[in-house]
Amino acid sequence: MREGPDIARIASLVGDPARANMLSALMGGTALTASELALEAGVSLPTASSHLSKLMEGGLLTLASQGRHRYYGLAGPQVAGMIEAITGVAASVGPQRVRQGPRDSAMRVARVCYDHLAGEQAVAMLDRxxxxEIILRNDQEIRLGPSAASHFAAIGIDVDAKPRRPVCRACLDWSVRRSHLAGTLGAAILDKILAQKWARREKDSRAVIFSPPGKQAFEKVFLA
Amino acid sequence: MREGPDIARIASLVGDPARANMLSALMGGTALTASELALEAGVSLPTASSHLSKLMEGGLLTLASQGRHRYYGLAGPQVAGMIEAITGVAASVGPQRVRQGPRDSAMRVARVCYDHLAGEQAVAMLDRxxxxEIILRNDQEIRLGPSAASHFAAIGIDVDAKPRRPVCRACLDWSVRRSHLAGTLGAAILDKILAQKWARREKDSRAVIFSPPGKQAFEKVFLA
DNA sequence: GCGACGTTTCGACCGTGCTCGAACCATCGA
DNA sequence: TCGATGGTTCGAGCACGGTCGAAACGTCGC
Incomplete structure (x- = not known):
């Protein structure tokens, strides 16, 4: 009989379809209300509420009360990373539910992954x-190249600020099955894309829709 | 209703205590038989067999038949990484089951984590x-320093060989809550420790026991 | 060939936990 | 103070899945 952290408890929390859907929805990075999550998971409000309290008790979610709205969000990057890891395994062992990657083609092109960009666009960007040689890659392991600081400074992103999270991390893209850029750098780039209004978040989805001029601008800056 | 990889299916496989125990046991890196895993999980043989076939069907395990013995092992590093990620979350949100880290103090000092060394010794080694500056760390993100190749070559480990897996990865240690060294370099170091007979694997456990001269040799080479 | 051993399959039992309707709370706008 | 809306709690129903004993299967030693 093994000891140590209660991994079955955490995994079983994610192991329910309704809860898994909620967590996937929260991978969009924005906190959502109980009713939105109920809709997302396809269950009634009482059921959703019960699931949410279980996820809270398990420490997977944080709660921000604003008046009569209660916003649930992922508890942090560690939890997001776990969901990502599970998603990766699920994608690689079971391509049975959906042909290849997300059904929605917009999702395949560009979507949000917790706090950074994922999808074909994101993979292309990292490749570029x-x-x-702005970023050096050794398979899954990536790091900033010597010219990274000046290159990103030129477009208004500071990679020298050293927060608690890694600046530059690879994140396996489950639709393309290749890596894209995560970490604070990935988050900063997504911020810029949205701030410049090159693209907008699709309502109730993780999809990111580029406007035609936005797409041009994005390609000029990041894919040139 | 969300689409995409069936994450609930995978998570619920890990979400059963018996299966979680089996997977934890297999994190030791060696393949085990059904009876060993039944013992490990504390269930009867039929029950274990049923669980194993589910894990197989889910693609989490590989099976190697050798005569009347059937050895089950983790399906690969991706699966191991997922277990690690879940373990990390479980350790950080719920220190309720066991005071601090593994009960067995030997486990706390040094143990196997899939294919590399974990525990206090491993954390101390990475720190050193x-x-x-053989390895450069930026929080969770680590990479080889310029002197790494020559340093490891001197002790018979080649870090230039570029296999499919990353050479150098950080892996959060759930007993110490700090990172230790994973990746092929981590695996090579564990191989060396065992090949030199500095330490032996504890039977039926992930614990790694150093002999007194072995500990000295290890410290001389890796902690000096 | 025939026992011995490791492993899987079958069948039946039982409990956990998911589910929803209805009622109950809390917060906001008039 | 009163309705309206967002959210949780309660209770009962129900099904899925974990559990084990007994039996069947396959492989190895003699």
């Missing part, structure tokens, strides 16, 4: 960084 | 590498 590697080609230009 | 960082101190000597």
């Amino acid at each position: 960084f590697v080609e230009k | 590498f960082v101190e000597k």
Whole structure:
């Protein structure tokens, strides 16, 4: 009989379809209300509420009360990373539910992954960084190249600020099955894309829709 | 209703205590038989067999038949990484089951984590590498320093060989709550420790026991 | 060939936990 | 103070899945 952290408890929390759907929805990075999550998971409000209290008790969610709205969000990057890891395994062992990647083609092109960009666009962007040696890649392991600081400074992103999270991390893209850029750098780039209004978040989805001029601008800056 | 990889299916496989125990046992890196896993999980043989076939069907395990013995092992590093991620979350949100880290003090000192060394010794080793700038760390993100190749070559480990897996990865240690060294470099170091007979694997456990001269040799080479 | 051993399959039992309707609370706007 | 809306709690129903004993299966030693 093994000891140590109660991994079955955590895994079983994610192991229910309704809760898994909620957690996937929260991978969008924005906190959601109980009713939104109930809709997302396809269950009634009481059921959703029960699930949410279980996820709270398990420490997987945080709760921010604002008046009569209660916003649930992922408890942090560690939890997001776990969901990502499970998603990766699920994608690689079971391509049975959906042909290849997300059904929605917009999702396949570009979507939010917790706090950074994922999808074909994101994979292409990382590839381009590697080609230009702004980022150095050794398979799954990536790091900033010597020219990274000046390159990103030129477009208004500071990679020298050293927060608690890694600046530059690889994140396996489950639709394309290749890596894209995560970490604070990935988050900063997504912020820029949205701040410049090059793209907007699709309502009730993780999809990120580029406007035609936005797409051009994005490609000029990040894929040139 | 969300689409995409069936994450609930995978998570619920890990979410059963018996199966979680089996998977934890297999994190030791060696393949085990059905009876060993039944013992490990504390269930009867038929029950264990049923669980194993579910894990197989879910793609989490591989099976190697050798005569009348059937050895089950983790399906690969991706699966191991997922278990690690879940263990990390479980350790950080719920220190309720066991005071602090593994009950067995030997486990706390040194143990196997899939294919590399974990525990206090492993954390100390990575710290020392960082101190000597053989490995460069930016929080969770680590990479080889310029002197790494020559340093490890001197002790018979080649870090230039580039296999499919990352050479150098950080892995959060759930007993110490700090990172230790994973990746092929971590695996190579564990191999060396066992090949040199500095330490032996504890039977039926992930614990790694150093002999007194072995400990000295290890400290001389890796902690000096 | 025939026992011995490791492993899987079958069948039946039982409990955990998911589910929803209805009632109950709390917060906001008039 | 009163309705309206967002959210939780309670209770009962129900099904899925974990559990084990007994039996069947396959492989190895003699």
